[in-house]
Amino acid sequence: xxxxxxxxxxxxxxxxxxxxxxxxxxxxxxxxxxxxxxxxxxxxxxxxxxxxxxxxxxxxxxxxxxxxxxxxxxxxxxxxxxxxxxxxxxxxxxxxxxxxxxxxxxxxxxxxxxxxxxxxxxxxxxxxxxxxxxxxxxxxxxxxxxxxxxxxxxxxxxxxxxxxxxxxxxxxxxxxxxxxxxxxxxxxxxxxxxxxxxxxxxxxxxxxxxxxxxxxxxxxxxxxxxxxxxxxxxxxxxxxxxxxxxxxxxxxxxxxxxxxxxxxxxxxxxxxxxxxxxxxxxxxxxxxxxxxxxxxxxxxxxxxxxxxxxxxxxxxxxxxxxxxxxxxxxxxxxxxxxxxxxxxxxxxxxxxxxxxxxxxxxxxxxxxxxxxxxxxxxxxxxxxxxxxxxxxxxxxxxxxxxxxxxxxxxxxxxxxxxxxxxxxxxxxxxxxxxxxxxxxxxxxxxxxxxxxxxxxxxxxxxxxxxxxxxxxxxxxxxxxxxxxxxxxxxxxxxxxxxxxxxxxxxxxxxxxxxxxxxxxxxxxxxxxxxxxxxxxxxxxxxxxxxxxxxxxxxxxxxxxxxxxxxxxxxxxxxxxxxxxxxxxxxxxxxxxxxxx
Amino acid sequence: xxxxxxxxxxxxxxxxxxxxxxxxxxxxxxxxxxxxxxxxxxxxxxxxxxxxxxxxxxxxxxxxxxxxxxxxxxxxxxxxxxxxxxxxxxxxxxxxxxxxxxxxxxxxxxxxxxxxxxxxxxxxxxxxxxxxxxxxxxxxxxxxxxxxxxxxxxxxxxxxxxxxxxxxxxxxxxxxxxxxxxxxxxxxxxxxxxxxxxxxxxxxxxxxxxxxxxxxxxxxxxxxxxxxxxxxx
Numbered sequence: 079x080x081x082x083x084x085x086x087x088x089x090x091x092x093x094x095x096x097x098x099x100x101x102x103x104x105x106x107x108x109x110x111x112x113x114x115x116x117x118x119x120x121x122x123x124x125x126x127x128x129x130x131x132x133x134x135x136x137x138x139x140x141x142x143x144x145x146x147x148x149x150x151x152x153x154x155x156x157x158x159x160x161x162x163x164x165x166x167x168x169x170x171x172x173x174x175x176x177x178x179x180x181x182x183x184x185x186x187x188x189x190x191x192x193x194x195x196x197x198x199x200x201x202x203x204x205x206x207x208x209x210x211x212x213x214x215x216x217x218x219x220x221x222x223x224x225x226x227x228x229x230x231x232x233x234x235x236x237x238x239x240x241x242x243x244x245x246x247x248x249x250x251x252x253x254x255x256x257x258x259x260x261x262x263x264x265x266x267x268x269x270x271x272x273x274x275x276x277x278x279x280x281x282x283x284x285x286x287x288x289x290x291x292x293x294x295x296x297x298x299x300x301x302x303x304x305x306x307x308x309x310x311x312x313x314x315x316x317x318x319x320x321x322x323x324x325x326x327x328x329x330x331x332x333x334x335x336x337x338x339x340x341x342x343x344x345x346x347x348x349x350x351x352x353x354x355x356x357x358x359x360x361x362x363x364x365x366x367x368x369x370x371x372x373x374x375x376x377x378x379x380x381x382x383x384x385x386x387x388x389x390x391x392x393x394x395x396x397x398x399x400x401x402x403x404x405x406x407x408x409x410x411x412x413x414x415x416x417x418x419x420x421x422x423x424x425x426x427x428x429x430x431x432x433x434x435x436x437x438x439x440x441x442x443x444x445x446x447x448x449x450x451x452x453x454x455x456x457x458x459x460x461x462x463x464x465x466x467x468x469x470x471x472x473x474x475x476x477x478x479x480x481x482x483x484x485x486x487x488x489x490x491x492x493x494x495x496x497x498x499x500x501x502x503x504x505x506x507x508x509x510x511x512x513x514x515x516x517x518x519x520x521x522x523x524x525x526x527x528x529x530x531x532x533x534x535x536x537x538x539x540x541x542x543x544x545x546x547x548x549x550x551x552x553x554x555x556x557x558x559x560x561x562x563x564x565x566x567x568x569x570x571x572x573x574x575x576x577x578x579x580x581x582x583x584x585x586x587x588x589x590x591x592x593x594x595x596x597x598x599x600x601x602x603x604x605x606x607x608x609x610x611x612x613x614x615x616x617x618x619x620x621x622x623x624x625x626x627x628x629x630x631x632x633x634x635x636x637x638x639x640x641x642x643x644x645x646x647x648x649x650x651x652x653x654x655x656x657x658x659x660x661x662x663x664x665x666x667x668x669x670x671x672x673x674x
Numbered sequence: 675x676x677x678x679x680x681x682x683x684x685x686x687x688x689x690x691x692x693x694x695x696x697x698x699x700x701x702x703x704x705x706x707x708x709x710x711x712x713x714x715x716x717x718x719x720x721x722x723x724x725x726x727x728x729x730x731x732x733x734x735x736x737x738x739x740x741x742x743x744x745x746x747x748x749x750x751x752x753x754x755x756x757x758x759x760x761x762x763x764x765x766x767x768x769x770x771x772x773x774x775x776x777x778x779x780x781x782x783x784x785x786x787x788x789x790x791x792x793x794x795x796x797x798x799x800x801x802x803x804x805x806x807x808x809x810x811x812x813x814x815x816x817x818x819x820x821x822x823x824x825x826x827x828x829x830x831x832x833x834x835x836x837x838x839x840x841x842x843x844x845x846x847x848x849x850x851x852x853x854x855x856x857x858x859x860x861x862x863x864x865x866x867x868x869x870x871x872x873x874x875x876x877x878x879x880x881x882x883x884x885x886x887x888x889x890x891x892x893x894x895x896x897x898x899x900x901x902x903x904x905x906x907x
Contacts, residue, residue, distance in 0.1 A: 374734065374735050523846060525845065527846045530822075531761060534764035535764055536846075538767065538798050
């Protein structure tokens with residue numbers, strides 16, 4: 079008789095930390111202990127706390143194990159499966175099994191991720207058992223396309239790709255567009271550094287996206303759809319391919335869906351990795367086989383998209399919301415969130431935060447709750463400095479703005495954006511000028527080169543920032559950066575350029591003193607920029623143990639064992655930090671400013 | 675006919691015409707660079723940006739935006755002048771535009787724009803990238819140091835000549851125009867040596883081998899002359 083279900087996370091993060099090996103040794107151990115009929119292993123999508131992977135959930139009681147290695151498997155089988163005693167050292171912060179009390183899970187509101195980590199994404203039956211394809215069935219059999227659109231409009235659902243365009247409005251424009259055939263595209267070209275929510279949905283619940291596309295196709299009158307997904311997401315691609323095949327075999331895609339006269343099918347298109355191809359007109363060019371470059375809008379894709387035909391592009395997460403709008407109703411969907419931002423939003427938490435991973439929270443939650451409660455705050459002994467939200471198009475909000483509600487308008491007012499949902503937490507070891515430079519390096523590198531403001535402007539801004547962090551900044555640099563940023567925002571052709579200066583503008587707005595320190599004092603207050611710091615041995619603390627000299631790769635740490643103090647030869651020092659880490663007496667410090 | 679307002683004047687236009695076409699036929703001048711009559715619009719250089727007040731002040735490239743009934747277009751303002759000048763300065767800073775030693779000195783659209791927009795100095799650091807030239811072809815030379823990446827050669831080659839020799843390679847500030855996906859021009863299997871790319875080029879980036887400083891004259895109108903004589907399909 080089956081008594082236990084073991085759900086092993088097989089999202090990309092857990093796979094890369096070894097969940098496949100864990101699963102295999104678990105299967106072997108179950109066979110060895112003759113438990114195969116009693117314990118079942120199931121592979122699921124992402125469960126959320128990626129940093130703690132590989133993770134597994136054991137039902138019915140809901141025991142959650144983290145950082146499981148193949149070496150732990152024997153103990154789990156013997157202690158837990160045979161004797162009924164959970165292995166305490168593998169539990170999340172020692173908590174068992176009242177997982178709901180862990181704020182990471184308690185504060186979340188899972189809608190888009192409702193099935194992720196619960197079902198086996200490679201089995202359509204499990205999706206259907208959890209209410210899957212009910213929205214499609216209802217739409218095609220009980221609702222007119224107009225009713226579907228008015229439901230989506232009433233729900234207040236907005237595009238989750240970043241710009242937040244009202245989904246119902248887009249669907250209506252598409253429904254009324256002249257021309258045929260009409261195409262639907264799912265934009266799965268997730269490219270923000272540190273963002274992986276679309277990947278998790280595609281890997282963990284691919285049918286939710288397929289169902290959303292089918293409902294959208296029915297509503298707007300499209301017969302063909304494409305999923306434009308990054309080739310760097312092989313697991314998402316294989317699960318999506320599998321899911322499309324299953325849906326076809328079940329009559330949920332293809333001709334005469336659910337025996338109605340509605341026909342719709344989906345093809346996959348792999349992106350070659352250019353960030354700009356997430357921009358809808360560049361995405362269209364890429365699907366058409368052209369160079370991935372945006373073109374001016376209007377005409378918008380709903381008027382003239384793929385091969386000149388009306389084309390509607392929705393983000394993965396937007397499409398995954400659709401089934402909840404149709405089945406639960408617009409009112410229920412809209413009951414979560416704020417006046418202008420309805421429903422939930424998935425965020426990828428990264429940076430200096432305890433619970434790195436994927437979370438879904440109601441819109442309108444404050445940044446503080448998101449970072450401090452769900453995310454668990456910054457690690458012990460560190461201080462939160464800023465939260466970078468919205469990826470390379472977003473901004474850095476300082477600690478004092480943590481009470482800003484997470485919704486499209488509030489974030490925009492303060493110089494950040496919702497974006498696709500990347501949240502990078504920065505502590506006091508982060509240099510804000512360097513952070514701005516990091517994001518600008520990304521956008522300058524990813525600029526397609528078509529329009530002048532983005533192509534030359536971002537590179538010029540990057541040159542200025544590089545000079546500042548190298549200690550060659552001048553007083554004219556800050557006003558020049560601001561001027562240039564405004565011109566790039568105004569003049570660029572597509573969203574990439576129009577938002578690329580945001581990380582610089584928001585750090586200039588909230589951390590002007592750091593720019594000032596780099597330029598006027600030639601000092602990096604956070605001790606990050608190599609040209610604007612120096613290493614110093616604290617004479618009283620040095621015990622002449624010689625460890626610094628042994629690890630120093632350039633011979634900069636000098637001294638004789640037993641005769642303190644040692645010293646760091648500034649000319650030779652490359653600021654690698656190896657000596658600081660090696661010193662057992664905390665005698666070496668990084669001091670802002672140049673030596674002397 | 676459509677009625678719209680450009681630069682404070684009532685203008686009549688055919689449906690499907692661009693703002694730039696409507697403005698030109700009404701005698702209103704809007705500066706351009708990547709646009710060339712006879713080729714499809716690209717909207718890339720951003721010099722011809724205008725402000726559409728009826729679209730909440732959105733800035734659009736007049737070469738690539740169709741007219742609309744009741745549209746109100748600001749073609750000249752302090753903000754637009756400043757933006758156009760900044761863009762032009764960025765172009766001058768991007769590569770090595772030194773008029774005094776250029777074959778196109780005196781017949782260069784970039785130079786003309788600088789005069790027109792009153793760009794007397796560049797506020798941004800010059801990049802001086804030191805790019806290669808390709809003089810392998812028997813008749814023509816491409817000097818990437820003078821290229822503004824307007825794409826007129828690319829469009830002339832594919833849309834008018836149909837050879838599709840020219841394209842773009844790499845991206846961002848490293849973008850280059852390239853013959854046959856980056857092989858030397860002389861090795862091109864597709865080039866017909868028609869020279870339309872040279873005529874279309876607004877600067878001295880594409881030149882005739884027989885020309886020296888200030889000798890290269892361009893005749894970009896040849897493109898529209900060819901396309902206008904073609905029967906409509």
